Amino acid sequence: MIYLSSAIEKSLGHDWPAGTALYYVARLDDAFGKLPLPGALFETLWLTRLGSWSVLALEWTLPVLLWIPRTRRVAIAVAIGFHLAIEATMNLFLFHWLMILGVLSFAEFDELRWPPWRRAPAART
Secondary structure (H helix, E strand, O other): OHHHHHHHHHHHOOHHHHOOHHHHHOOOOOOEOOOOOOHHHHHOHHHHHHHHHHHHHHHHHHHHHOOOHHHHHHHHHHHHHHHHHHHHHEOOOOHHHHHHHHHHOOOOHHHHOOOHHHOOOOOOO
């Protein structure tokens, strides 16, 4: 629900659909500060647009992909990667860790075993 409401609100604004939102976000001194990001990353219009639109696309598709069993594992992996990137670059305290826990709640216990070939065999009925 969080991804969907975030996608709706961002899409109704001006900066996210225009592809310039990350340009402004990167300039917030209190939001960034963990890992330094190259300044050129957000100075290049096509990279800024690609990043902004990728976030929008991710937030529109994750709510659907998390509910489809065939796409769930990939969606979980992408969401975890997304939130780890937020953890590495932004000062948002616990947000990213809570979102990762929420995303993991979509996984079956057996799906969380790693490596995948070590999963328990299916029960016979």
